[in-house]
Amino acid sequence: xHSFPQHxxxxxxxxxxxxxxxxxxxxxxxxxxxxxxxxxIIACCDSRAAPELIFDAGPGELFVLRNVGNLVPPYxxxxxxxxxxxxxxxxxxxxxxxxxVIMGHGRCGGITAALDPKFRPLDKGDxxxxxxxxxxxLPSQLGQNGLLTPxxxxxxxxxxxxxxxxxxxxxxxxxxxxxxxxxxxxxxAWFDISTGELWVMNESGDFIRPEL
Amino acid sequence: xHSFPQHxxxxxxxxxxxxxxxxxxxxxxxxxxxxxxxxxIIACCDSRAAPELIFDAGPGELFVLRNVGNLVPPYxxxxxxxxxxxxxxxxxxxxxxxxxVIMGHGRCGGITAALDPKFRPLDKGDxxxxxxxxxxxLPSQLGQNGLLTPxxxxxxxxxxxxxxxxxxxxxxxxxxxxxxxxxxxxxxAWFDISTGELWVMNESGDFIRPEL
Amino acid sequence: xHSFPQHxxxxxxxxxxxxxxxxxxxxxxxxxxxxxxxxxIIACCDSRAAPELIFDAGPGELFVLRNVGNLVPPYxxxxxxxxxxxxxxxxxxxxxxxxxVIMGHGRCGGITAALDPKFRPLDKGDxxxxxxxxxxxLPSQLGQNGLLTPxxxxxxxxxxxxxxxxxxxxxxxxxxxxxxxxxxxxxxAWFDISTGELWVMNESGDFIRPEL
Amino acid sequence: xHSFPQHxxxxxxxxxxxxxxxxxxxxxxxxxxxxxxxxxIIACCDSRAAPELIFDAGPGELFVLRNVGNLVPPYxxxxxxxxxxxxxxxxxxxxxxxxxVIMGHGRCGGITAALDPKFRPLDKGDxxxxxxxxxxxLPSQLGQNGLLTPxxxxxxxxxxxxxxxxxxxxxxxxxxxxxxxxxxxxxxAWFDISTGELWVMNESGDFIRPEL
Numbered sequence: 001x002h003s004f005p006q007h008x009x010x011x012x013x014x015x016x017x018x019x020x021x022x023x024x025x026x027x028x029x030x031x032x033x034x035x036x037x038x039x040x041i042i043a044c045c046d047s048r049a050a051p052e053l054i055f056d057a058g059p060g061e062l063f064v065l066r067n068v069g070n071l072v073p074p075y076x077x078x079x080x081x082x083x084x085x086x087x088x089x090x091x092x093x094x095x096x097x098x099x100x101v102i103m104g105h106g107r108c109g110g111i112t113a114a115l116d117p118k119f120r121p122l123d124k125g126d127x128x129x130x131x132x133x134x135x136x137x138l139p140s141q142l143g144q145n146g147l148l149t150p151x152x153x154x155x156x157x158x159x160x161x162x163x164x165x166x167x168x169x170x171x172x173x174x175x176x177x178x179x180x181x182x183x184x185x186x187x188x189a190w191f192d193i194s195t196g197e198l199w200v201m202n203e204s205g206d207f208i209r210p211e212l
Numbered sequence: 213x214h215s216f217p218q219h220x221x222x223x224x225x226x227x228x229x230x231x232x233x234x235x236x237x238x239x240x241x242x243x244x245x246x247x248x249x250x251x252x253i254i255a256c257c258d259s260r261a262a263p264e265l266i267f268d269a270g271p272g273e274l275f276v277l278r279n280v281g282n283l284v285p286p287y288x289x290x291x292x293x294x295x296x297x298x299x300x301x302x303x304x305x306x307x308x309x310x311x312x313v314i315m316g317h318g319r320c321g322g323i324t325a326a327l328d329p330k331f332r333p334l335d336k337g338d339x340x341x342x343x344x345x346x347x348x349x350l351p352s353q354l355g356q357n358g359l360l361t362p363x364x365x366x367x368x369x370x371x372x373x374x375x376x377x378x379x380x381x382x383x384x385x386x387x388x389x390x391x392x393x394x395x396x397x398x399x400x401a402w403f404d405i406s407t408g409e410l411w412v413m414n415e416s417g418d419f420i421r422p423e424l
Numbered sequence: 425x426h427s428f429p430q431h432x433x434x435x436x437x438x439x440x441x442x443x444x445x446x447x448x449x450x451x452x453x454x455x456x457x458x459x460x461x462x463x464x465i466i467a468c469c470d471s472r473a474a475p476e477l478i479f480d481a482g483p484g485e486l487f488v489l490r491n492v493g494n495l496v497p498p499y500x501x502x503x504x505x506x507x508x509x510x511x512x513x514x515x516x517x518x519x520x521x522x523x524x525v526i527m528g529h530g531r532c533g534g535i536t537a538a539l540d541p542k543f544r545p546l547d548k549g550d551x552x553x554x555x556x557x558x559x560x561x562l563p564s565q566l567g568q569n570g571l572l573t574p575x576x577x578x579x580x581x582x583x584x585x586x587x588x589x590x591x592x593x594x595x596x597x598x599x600x601x602x603x604x605x606x607x608x609x610x611x612x613a614w615f616d617i618s619t620g621e622l623w624v625m626n627e628s629g630d631f632i633r634p635e636l
Numbered sequence: 637x638h639s640f641p642q643h644x645x646x647x648x649x650x651x652x653x654x655x656x657x658x659x660x661x662x663x664x665x666x667x668x669x670x671x672x673x674x675x676x677i678i679a680c681c682d683s684r685a686a687p688e689l690i691f692d693a694g695p696g697e698l699f700v701l702r703n704v705g706n707l708v709p710p711y712x713x714x715x716x717x718x719x720x721x722x723x724x725x726x727x728x729x730x731x732x733x734x735x736x737v738i739m740g741h742g743r744c745g746g747i748t749a750a751l752d753p754k755f756r757p758l759d760k761g762d763x764x765x766x767x768x769x770x771x772x773x774l775p776s777q778l779g780q781n782g783l784l785t786p787x788x789x790x791x792x793x794x795x796x797x798x799x800x801x802x803x804x805x806x807x808x809x810x811x812x813x814x815x816x817x818x819x820x821x822x823x824x825a826w827f828d829i830s831t832g833e834l835w836v837m838n839e840s841g842d843f844i845r846p847e848l
Contacts, residue, residue, distance in 0.1 A: 002397035004412045005251050005311045009422060011267035012410045019265065020408040030260055031319060031406035037259040039217050045299050047249040047272045048242055052264040053231065055223035059265055059405075065257045066278040067295040068302050077337035083279040083295045086343035087257050090280050093334035094321060099217045107243060109306065122305040123386060125289035131298035138571065145565050147584050151630045156580070160571050174335060185214035193271075194243035195636045196232040198224045200216045206575045210221060212619045426821035428836045429675050429735045433846060435691035436834045443689065444832040454684055455743060455830035461683040463641050469723050471673040471696045472666055476688040477655065479647035483829075484683045490702040491719040492726050501761035507703040507719045510767035511681050514704050517758035518745060523641045531667060533730060546729040547810060549713035555722035598759060609638035617695075618667030620656040622648045624640045634645060 023058065030060045037063040039099040040091040042084070042165070044070040048193040049105040063091050069110025070102060071134045072165035075172045085172075092174055098184060100169065104162045105191040111158050114139050134168075135161060162188045163205050235270065242272045249275045251311040252303040254296070254377070256282040260405040261317040275303050281322025282314060283346045284377035287384045297384075304386055310396060312387070314377045316370045317403040323370050326351050346380075347373060367402075374400045375417050447482065454484045461487040463523040464515040466508070466589070468494040472617040473529040487515050493534025494526060495558045496589035499596045509596075516598055522608060524593065528586045529615040535582050538563050558592075559585060586612045587629050659694065666696045673699045675735040676727040678720070678801070680706040684829040685741040699727050705746025706738055707770045708801035711808045721808075728810055734820060736811070738801045740794045741827040747793050750775050770804075771797060791826075798824045799841050 020027060030036075040063040041051040051057065051064050065087035072084055091097040104111075113119050114132045121129050138160055142153060166188050170176050178184035188201030199207035232239060242248075252275040253263040263269065263276050277299035284296055303309040316323075325331050326344045333341050350372055360368060378400050382388050390396035400413030411419035444451060454460075464487040465475040475481065475488050489511035496508055515521040528535075537543050538556045545553050562584055566577060590612050594600050602608035612625030623631035656663060666672075676699040677687040687693065687700050701723035708720055727733040740747075749755050750768045757765050774796055784792060802824050806812050814820035824837030835843035 002311075002399070004399055004401070004422060005313070005397075007273070008251065008267045008313065008401075009410075011269055013423075014268040015266055016408055018268065024408075027260070027408065028406050034319075035259045035321075039220065040257075045252075045275050045277045045302070047247045047275045048239070050264045050269075050271065050274070050276065052262045053269075053271055054227055055220045056226040056230065057223055057262075057265075059262065060259045061219070062262070063257050063259045064262065064278050065280075066276050068277075068298045071295075073293065075337060077335075077339075079342060080292065081285065081294075081342050081346060082339050083283075083343055085337065086280045086339040089335055089337065089339045090257070090321065093340075099214075101217070101220065107246075109247075109302065123289075123301055125287065125297065125301065125384075127289075127294050127298040127301045128305075130291060131293050131295055134293060141569050141571055143567060143569075145567075147562065147565050148580060149629045151628065152580065152583070156572060156576065159576070172337075185217075187214070187216055189216070189220075194240050195633075196228055196236075196239065198221075204575065205573045209619075210216060211225070426735075426823070428823055428825070428846060429737070429821075431697070432675065432691045432737065432825075433834075435693055437847075438692040439690055440832055442692065448832075451684070451832065452830050458743075459683045459745075463644065464681075469676075469699050469701045469726070471671045471699045472663070474688045474693075474695065474698070474700065476686045477693075477695055478651055479644045480650040480654065481647055481686075481689075483686065483689055485643070486686070487681050487683045488686065488702050489681045489704075490700050492701075492722045495719075497717065499761060501759075501763075503766060504716065505709065505718075505766050505770060506763050507707075507767055509761065509763040510704045513759055513761065513763045514681070514745065517764075523638075525641070525644065531670075533671075533726065547713075547725055549711065549721065549725065549808075551713075551718050551722040551725045552729075554715060554717050555719055558717060596761075609641075611638070611640055613640070613644075618664050620652055620660075620663065622645075634640060635649070 019058070027059055035060055035063070035095070037061055037095065038097060039063070039101060040065070040097045041101045041103055042070050042072060043103045044068065044105055044108055044110065046105060046108065049191055051103065054191055054198070063095060063097060068128065068131055069108060069161065070104050070165065071131070071161065072102060072168045073134055074168040088169065088172060088175070092178065092184065099187060100184065101187045101189055102162050102165045102169065103189040103191060104158045106155060106158065106193050108158055111154060111161060115153060115157055117144065135164065138164060159190055159207055162190060162201065231270070239271055247272055247275070247307065249273055249307065250309060251275070251313060252277070252309045253313045253315055254282050254284060255315045256280065256317055256320055256322065258317060258320065261315070261403055263315065266403055266410070275307060275309060280340065280343055281320060281373065282316050282377065283343070283373065284314060284380045285346050286380040300381065300384060300387070304390065304396065311399060312381060312396065313399040313401055314374050314381065315401040315403060316374045318367060318370065318405050320370055323366060323373060327365060327369055329356070347376065350376060371402055371419055374402060374413065443482070451483055459484055459487070459519070461485055461519065462521060463487070463525060464489070464521045465525045465527055466494050466496060467527045468492065468529055468532055468534065470529060470532065473527070473615055475527065478615055478622070487519060487521060492552065492555055493532060493585065494528050494589065495555070495585065496526060496592045497558055498592040512593065512596060512599070516602065516608065523611060524608065525611045525613055526586050526589045526593065527613040527615060528582045530579065530582065530617050532582055535578060535585060539577060539581055541568065559588065562588060583614055583631055586614060586625065655694070663695055671696055671699070671731065673697055673731065674733060675699070675737060676701065676733045677737045677739055678706050678708060679739045680704065680741055680744055680746065682741060682744065685827055687739065690827055690834070699731060699733060704764065704767055705744060705797065706740050706801065707767070707797065708738060708804045709770055710804040724805065724808060724811070728814065728820065735823060736805065736820065737823040737825055738798050738805065739825040739827060740798045742791060742794065742829050744794050747790060747797060751789060751793055753780070771800065774800060795826055795843055798826060798837065
């Protein structure tokens with residue numbers, strides 16, 4: 001077995017002398033008392049789209065689930081193992097989370113693969129291909145008509161996917177019920193990994209920059 | 213629709229004037245060139261166990277998948293949607309990741325639920341319960357014998373689970389093959405959310421503190 | 425006949441005591457010597473998208489043609505009166521312009537009308553409807569599939585239209601020839617009338633913000 | 637593709653830090669609410685005759701159509717594409733404009749070409765030549781008799797052309813009807829690009845300086 005990656009050990013040392021040293025009291029209290037984040041973020045695994053960095057968050061602030069393409073499946077109580085659904089159930093039922101944010105990002109490899117007519121399974125398991133079927137026929141609905149540039153199609157699908165995931169999230173009965181009672185708020189966001197800009201979804205489903 | 217959580221908007225503003233401003237060139241290059249992280253971390257959603265904070269990582273450094281209990285299922289090419297498996301396939305087949313770290317942590321709610329004989333489904337979907345069946349009968353194998361304190365049982369199962377997940381990870385044919393060829397290294401780690409200490413798994417499956 | 429609009433008389437008085445007074449020498453020289461703008465802008469009539477304001481331009485700087493929807497027709501030497509084509513011919517053949525910029529903008533009423541399946545002629549002349557046929561079947565190609573929000577479709581069509589107008593501009597033989605010889609450069613731009621941002625078209629046909 | 641003209645990028649930066657910053661609230665409101673200019677100006681493309689500069693106008697104030705020679709064709713509902721007519725239809729039918737000003741200017745290249753007996757097509761398309769046929773035989777009616785200096789002929793034709801365009805504008809049935817009902821006012825103006833003076837047409841068709 002190889003030695004543990006040095007960049008992680010170095011980074012952890014910085015954490016200990018930096019943030020941990022500064023916030024030690026709070027960190028220890030949270031360990032004792034349990035976590036009480038008010039916001040869950042469902043984000044992508046992409047190394048350029050980490051919620052804690054984008055939102056400058058500290059320990060205890062965000063309950064974060066990350067999967068390929070920040071996808072949320074519809075509510076399917078079929079007895080199978082559904083990791084993202086388990087995360088949502090945990091956030092809502094155990095942590096009584098107040099906000100769920102589904103955050104997509106630009107140049108998402110998962111979306112690129114979903115839009116690629118030449119995508120072939122990378123392995124007989126084809127877990128990526130099967131996972132992306134969560135987008136249904138949205139990619140073909142968007143079309144290949146050449147009017148949009150590849151970059152415009154990519155961004156469009158990233159946002160269509162977020163809206164789709166939000167719809168799926170609302171198919172969870174307790175999510176819909178708590179939203180109705182104003183006890184839970186559902187949000188969409190899209191992060192531009194190049195400019196660093198955060199685009200937030202409004203009531204029309206459009207993504208806008210809140211600070212402008 | 214509620215307005216976007218203010219703590220996230222504030223945090224993002226700090227990110228823009230802080231890290232983004234400082235690392236803008238590198239961030240933009242990564243957006244253009246694509247991500248090239250060398251390490252994948254499979255961690256828990258827990259707000260107190262964020263890899264970017266624990267390892268003081270910056271944008272582009274870590275490909276991160278987070279689920280409840282940082283569990284990895286065995287390789288099951290059965291045509292179903294497997295999110296964690298899709299993440300592993302993406303990291304290995306697309307990003308040619310050099311390291312996969314499965315990181316558990318202390319006081320993990322998922323492990324607590326798995327150990328709790330009185331755990332009942334929180335919803336008819338019982339996604340948490342079904343998700344935790346990934347631990348098989350390890351909880352009952354560990355026993356209820358009272359010899360270990362509840363905290364010791366908790367820590368023990370967290371580490372047993374990491375070892376189990378590592379075994380499952382190695383059931384992915386390409387993971388085993390690349391490890392064999394020394395092109396991929398698999399690691400286990402356990403983070404103490406109170407003391408901030410990082411424990412790393414050695415060849416025997418034991419968790420030790422590397423700096424000591 | 426009504427008296428001349430007072431806001432125009434007042435504005436002109438401000439011009440005379442302000443800019444005219446400051447730039448009088450240069451203004452008189454240009455009257456004598458003839459105009460020598462190096463850039464032509466083809467923009468929309470929209471009161472919120474005036475090139476001189478957007479580019480803080482002074483007298484003599486921009487040769488500006490404005491029509492509904494900043495549309496450029498293909499080169500059609502059919503003996504009819506083609507105002508926009510006459511403007512292009514004047515800019516290139518008489519003024520030896522170095523740059524032609526086709527600038528569209530957000531919330532363009534012309535584009536909205538082109539996308540509106542319920543649009544009906546406002547007058548038996550239906551000049552607007554006939555003018556918009558310059559977009560051909562691009563609106564129906566874009567589709568009505570509901571994946572994009574109305575705002576997203578609007579912005580998409582505004583940019584598709586600019587790309588289409590640029591293609592039409594390049595069908596003018598002298599435009600294509602001068603571009604080939606590097607004596608004329610053709611550009612696309614899209615102005616956000618809300619945020620004031622200027623998006624510029626790159627080689628891929630994508631609209632980006634140059635300052636980021 | 638060449639990089640976007642720097643003078644435009646610089647000008648836009650000035651706009652953003654100057655006018656946009658000062659008028660941001662109003663500009664954003666207009667983007668949301670739609671444009672409500674009360675005056676349409678039909679002006680020439682000439683870089684020395686920009687309405688926004690001459691009238692010190694701000695965003696949202698003027699609906700501006702600019703073509704070579706600020707010409708207005710007669711009402712011709714013949715199914716062809718008529719850009720200037722489309723602009724008039726839009727201003728009157730969509731924006732319910734209160735004033736239409738046709739503004740010509742001194743040393744107008746379009747008028748010079750129309751008066752030049754030696755003018756030859758600059759291209760086989762001869763769009764300029766065809767466009768100027770909108771003046772009909774007015775140039776030859778004015779004569780070549782040498783009594784007027786070239787400059788006097790130029791100014792005379794510029795003003796004759798404005799009167800001609802006003803007649804053509806009034807051939808639009810809805811323009812005539814709304815003028816009759818006092819809901820729309822039609823004006824002529826002529827701008828001296830050297831002295832900056834604005835001459836306004838009175839009921840007799842004469843151009844006078846209003847402030848005198």
